[in-house]
Amino acid sequence: MINIQSLQVHYGNHLALDIRRPITIEKGDRVGILGSNGAGKTTLLNALLGIIPSKGKFSLEVDQEAIAVHMQANEYLTTVSVRSVMEAILGEKIEKRQDVMDLIRFFDFEESLKKKFQNLSGGQKQRLTLILVIAQKAPLIFFDEVTSGLDFDSRQALVSLISEHYQDRESTLCFITHYYEELENFADKLLLLDKGQVIDFGDKQELFHKYCGDTVFILDNTQENKKLTEDFRHLAAPAHLLALSANSKEEEINIAQRLMKADINYKRTNADIEIMTVNAKKHWEGGRS
Amino acid sequence: MKKLNRYYLLNELKNLIGNWYIPFFGIAFPLLMAQIIIRAVLRDVPETAVQQVTTTIALSFLQLVPLAVVFLGHASLYSQEMEKRVPLRMQLFGYSQSTQMFSRMISLLLFFTFGLFLNLLVFYLSLNLLAPTLQGFLLTLLVYYILGIILFMLAHGIANFFRKFGPTYGLGMTLYFAFMILGGLMGITRDQLPSLLKPLSNLLPFGYIAEDIYRVWMGQSYNWMPLIQSLLFLGGVSAIVMLLSFRYRKNQAI
Known part of the structure; x- marks a missing residue:
């Protein structure tokens, strides 16, 4: 699904990401990408998405457009209802998408549809993007700090919901976080980053x-x-x-x-x-x- | 990539209406300004010329609709959205930059059309405007739409260059009032402008529209050349600003 031979990203003169060893993420893998602030986790994601310039040899089995991403910060228009935003993104009425209706119920999001984005709580904002990202049914999905800003219980609940949703699905999931406990029951592979370099990559148990x-x-x-x-x-x-x-x-x-x-x-x-x-x-x- | 659809457009339109300053500066402000200026000017106008002067002033103030809705509206909205990275979020959901830009332009032009016709209707009902010829009406609309598209490019370029609301809004407001002053829309006619500003005023279309659109409206003979040249000049500058902003931000995510 993702094959990296080498990958470098510069911010001005600063080398923000410098991957020099092969990393292969297979179809269906659940990968936890770990590292403290400034480790290069989001930079890696942005480089793979092609939204920042990068150098090196890497390939994706899917088009960059076919990757679904839950960014660290996800903002939407604030003057319209959440329903209007969702329908704009989906390109159709919510009611026409049974899968989206199911996700709204699954994430207990019905009441939030009437609200404006700015009036949603932190958890509701995360759920909105989650619903829209999951609804893309992409073969490769990145969750970047999906639980940031949430309390411990909300974090655990959200990760459990994501885990549960993808339990029997074949999508490749990459979960970027600096909360170790979120990956305990989620990831089967880990990519450890520090200061833009790879500490190690492999099977979690190994x-x-x-x-x-x-x-x-x-x-x-x-x-x-x-x-x-x-x-x-x-x-x-x-x-x-x-x-x-x-x-x-x-x-x-x-x-x-x-x-x-x-x-x-x-x-x-x-x-x-x-x-x-x-x-x-x-x-x-x-x-x- | 996803194509432009009616739900996306509808969302954009709701967003425009939801930002109070766009309806205010785009609809209420021109109406208010025109009423004030017309009442002030008509005191010195002979009875026989009242309708003509009223029509000229009302038509000239219609320029405030594209200036406020398209120029100020887009610059401030887009810069706020860029600051929050909303366009990037939309791109990650499959809407390309060009689709987003096209959608915004269509929704602004739709709202601009609504504002234009509402202003015309209120002017017509409250100020006893002279009726246009069909050709004059269509040509007048064409001039305003061309001006709207040019101002969209300028607004997009400025907002994309700064990608922050503060400086974009500051420059946008400065240009908005500068265009009004140079176009003779702030109570000072172009003849009364300081000699240094007159050449600048002559380069821009606002003064020509303010003074001459009445002739177009009425279907009278009109030398289009100065207006066309000024539209080409402002269009060229706006296109350059927009392209330079694309170039400047080439290697950065939206």
């Missing part, structure tokens, strides 16, 4: 094994916990956490028994994207220095 081992135990970062676990392999983790890696069942049992015996609360995971990303970034930075 990346976890590569950087974290078989399983990871996550617990609070306290002096007691540090001392208790000093003989286990520690991974990089956010400042408030400790992450212990286990590469075999035996090692896993040892860690679990030690923590249970000391009555320490912990989380066992074999898919934590945040811990994996932190370690991938550390590994990548180490390789560069």
Whole structure:
């Protein structure tokens, strides 16, 4: 669906995106594109869409026009009703599109049709674009920071709705975000970006094994916990956490028994994207220095 | 890419009506200005010339309709939309830049037509205008439509160049009043303009329309050359401004 051999984007003299390794996104993939602010996530999207100039070798299996995109910020005319905006975009009455009617019900958007865009809440604004983007029935869809500006519950609810909608569909989805938890149940591949460069790209599970081992135990970062676990392999983790890696069942049992015996609360995971990303970034930075 | 359709056009028209300054400056303002100026001027006009002077002034103020609806309206709307990247959003939904531009022009011209005819109707009912010949009526409309299309290009160029409402609206308003002053529509006739401004006034069509459109309206003989030359000049400048803005923004997303 997307084949990138190399891709560079300059903003003036600043090299904002510099991809130098092959990246292939297959039909039906669910790809999470992760990175902090300024990592190049949206720049990558804009380059693929052809709305900013770029250099390099990349190809899309579909025309750029056949890509549906939920941008980070989506604005519409504010002086007309949402219904009028939707009908202008669809080119027909909403009632003539059963799929759109279904989406409106699915996203609980009926009441918002009468309102003007400026009077919608943050969540309703996101839903409007979601409905219109999904209604495009495109083979390749990008969701760029689709939950930005929403509270935690609304974020989770929106991602669940998107996941549910695409559960049995073949569309290729690329989900750009800096919220790791949104990708836990959504992505099967991850593209990790930092400062415009690729940290890594691959299957979510394989990346976890590569950087974290078989399983990871996550617990609070306290002096007691540090001392208790000093003989286990520690991974990089956010400042408030400790992450212990286990590469075999035996090692896993040892860690679990030690923590249970000391009555320490912990989380066992074999898919934590945040811990994996932190370690991938550390590994990548180490390789560069 | 999606084609222009009636729902898109209808949405555009609703948007024009929803922005209060377009109906105000495009419909209410010309009516108001013409009434004030006519009442002031008629005090010194002999009885026999009242109808002719009234018709001349009313027709000259019709220029405010394309100036306000098309020029100011499009410049301010489009710059606001560019600032919020609405055109990019529409492009991502399948409406090309040219389709969006064409749609905006059609909707502005439709609204402009409504404004023109409403102004004419009110002028006719309230000011006892002289009736035109059919040919004169059609030629007068043609002149206003050509002016409207030229002003659309100029507005589009300015808005696309700045892509911000503030500077676009500032320059738009400055040009709007400059065009009115140079066209003799602000209570100062072209003869009374400072000598430095007279050549500039002669280059632009507003003064010719203000002074001569009465002859066209009445089907009288008229030397079209100065008006055509001025329309060509303003059209050329507007086209250059628009093309330069496209060139300037060539490598940037809309």
